Structures are given as C-alpha cells and as structure tokens.
Amino acid sequence: MRELLTERKEPVRVTVGLGDWQPITIKFSGEVLPRDRAEAFKGAMFAAYPGDVVFSKIDARNGAVGLIPATMPKVVLTPEYPVMVPDLMKLRPAYLHYLLRAEHFRHDLQRQASGTSGRKRVTPEAFLGLSVPLPTLDEQDALVTAYEAALTKAADKEADAARMALASQRAFEAALGVAPAPPLPDRPVFIARFKDVERWSHEGVLRDVTYTASTSAKWPMVALSSVGKVSYGLQKSPANRPGKHSRPYLRVANVQRGVLDLAEMKYMDVPDDDMPKLRLLDGDVLLCEGNSPDLVGRGAIWRNEISDCIHQNHVLRVRVDLSKLLPDFLLAVINSSHGQAYFRSKAKRTTNLASINSTEVAALPVPLPPTAKQAALVKALGDNEKASKAVAFEASELRRVAWATFEAALFEPGV
Incomplete structure (x- = not known):
C-alpha cells in the first residue's frame, strides 16, 4: 500500500466551532457518515477530502475503513483517524472501495493490529505495510464493471420481488374488501378526546380519530x-x-x-x-x-x-x-x-x-368468509409469498456469486 497511498497530514485550525468542516464516523461496513457536531475537537485536527482513504486506528480491524464520499467536500478528523491519498495513476477509486471490503484484505488488516487486548490499534505504518493485488487500470475497470452490473441485476430482481409481495398483499385485501389505510389528512392541528392523547404520536392520535372500518368489505x-x-x-x-x-x-x-x-x-x-x-x-x-x-x-x-x-x-x-x-x-x-x-x-x-x-x-x-374460502386465500397468499421469496433469493445469490467472483480474481483461495 505504501506504493499506492500517501499519508495526508494537513492540519485544520479553527477559531470558533468547526464551521464548514464536517466531522464523520466510519461504520464497520466501511460507510462514511456525517457526524452531528459543531464544536472543535480538543487537540490536533486534520483534513480529508473526497476520495481520501480514512480509517479508525481502533476499529480498522473490524472494518472501519472507507473513502470520503463526494458529498463531503471538507472533512475534519482527529489523529485517531489517519488519512491516506490514493495515487490515481495506479488506482481507480471504485476498485479501491471494493478492495477495502475484501475478506482477505480485512484478515490481513486484523493481523496488523497491535497493543493490549481490547485496545489494539492499526498504525499508519502498519496500514501502509499491507500488500494488495494491483491489476492494471483497464483490469480494475473490468472487475468493477462486471461486479456492478451484477449488483444492478440483483437490485432489479429485488424490486421485482417487492412488487410481487405487494401485489400479493393487495390481492388478498381486495378479495376481502378491506382497503389499505387511507393517507392521513393534512391536519397539523385537530381536536381529539382527552383519553386519546396517550397515543404515542401525532400520527397515532390522528389515525385513531379518523379511523373507520371499511365500507366495501365483501364478508x-x-x-x-x-x-x-x-x-x-x-x-x-x-x-x-x-x-x-x-x-x-x-x-x-x-x-x-x-x-x-x-x-x-x-x-x-x-x-x-x-x-x-x-x-x-x-x-x-x-x-x-x-x-x-x-x-x-x-x-x-x-x-x-x-x-x-x-x-x-x-x-x-x-x-x-x-x-x-x-x-x-x-x-x-x-x-x-x-x-x-x-x-x-x-x-x-x-x-x-x-x-x-x-x-x-x-x-x-x-x-x-367461510373457512374454506379462508384456506384458499391463505394458500394463494402463501404461494405468492414463496414466489416472491424465490426471486429475492435469486437476487441474493447474484450478489453472493458476484462478490465471490470479484475476490477470486484478486486473491488465491485460502492464502
């Protein structure tokens, strides 16, 4: 990694609050999220920008490694979050993003952690000492394109499964003549009985005072x-x-x-x-x-x-x-x-x-309805649910196989 990344140590100095500098948190999934904080951190602070690699010294071994997204133009971090700048002449950002999620990479990262039990850290030097596969830029593009095409196909199947499940539920409700709950009226202020104010929310009270049984019930x-x-x-x-x-x-x-x-x-x-x-x-x-x-x-x-x-x-x-x-x-x-x-x-x-x-x-x-009709409706609902789950399973298999293919192209199994 030392040949692909350079550590960024750009200090951030503010007088009152963080201003337009965005503090962040890194999930174990590698997702970088904004943190709700306005006051400056105590001690040194450092800058990161879109495309930079950041990781938590303590939680990198658990997956807290990610790329700053384009939606965060100016990120501020403490020394506990080292910042690395990728060499874009050697690395595609999308390839790097997926590489950081690879199981082989995470295992290597865990082995780099040092310190007392429960407080083990990954230092910048240890992170830069990792070895990673480096295909050509064209090969990186091809790997990413193939993987993301599979993700798109999987997402389409998941959407199909969701539509099938919704259609099945709506068919069940239509057969009974019970319509979905109508949208709540736009009533920010309304009158309700005193005993109803213990409902957990404005929506709950409003739903209660406007609720009426379906008039189109077929049974x-x-x-x-x-x-x-x-x-x-x-x-x-x-x-x-x-x-x-x-x-x-x-x-x-x-x-x-x-x-x-x-x-x-x-x-x-x-x-x-x-x-x-x-x-x-x-x-x-x-x-x-x-x-x-x-x-x-x-x-x-x-x-x-x-x-x-x-x-x-x-x-x-x-x-x-x-x-x-x-x-x-x-x-x-x-x-x-x-x-x-x-x-x-x-x-x-x-x-x-x-x-x-x-x-x-x-x-x-x-x-x-009669119990025979109940049984028929439940069977139809169950059959449709099985069909939608089968499509959802196909989607999950697409994701699994695509990721396994991506990793297999980079790492030898068991190595």
Missing part, C-alpha cells in the same frame, strides 16, 4: 372476541423463578413477524395444576403487546414446537374457534394494511413504551 366484519379468546401470559416474578416445575416460555424476542425464533428459551416455574390454562396449543396466534411501534401486533403461530410451553404476559395469545376462523387467516389479516392500521390507531404509550392491550386486540374487526 361480514366481526370483532375478534366473537370468534376467539385473547389472553395474557404469566408475569415473570421472583416467585416463579425456575425450580421443580420449570417450563419454557415465549418472550417478545421469540415472536418475530410470521415466525418464531426459539433459539434461546427462558424458563419459569409453573405448577402442574396451572398448566392446563397456560399451556400453548397448536394453532394459538401469538402477538407482541408492544415495547416499540414496530413490535405492536407483531405475530406468529404456535405449532407445538416445544412441549409444555407457556407465554409471558407481554405476549398475547389468541385462541380461535377453528370452526369459524383459521389461525393462518387471522395472522394474514393482522399483517394486512387493515390490521396494521388498526393496531397503530389503538396503540398507547405507557412509561414511554408503545403497547396495545387485550381489550383492543379483542375488538379488532375481522372479515369472516
């Missing part, structure tokens, strides 16, 4: 409570620490959108006599009570993955009447724009946490 709209029972789980306390009757329980972290993450389970002590009312059964729909706007109403279905499992009180259980409502159909309704708009409108803030209670979940308006 009867019923409250969830008429076709299912909503129940809280068991509250964790010192009295039920794991003991003689330890039982696995589901937390909010276990309930992801549409799936359960059971990699890490925790336990509570629950006597045998209490298990009949607490034990999860196949087909139970599990919903997050809240914590943040993203978590409110996030749900998945229990399929008896673990025996004698219960749920914590921050996870709501919906046990449906299977003769009237299918669990998969209910979850699809909850995940629809109709269901999500309802939960957003009803979520409340308690001690700075957004949440929804069992009463409001029980009042969710659910379109209720």
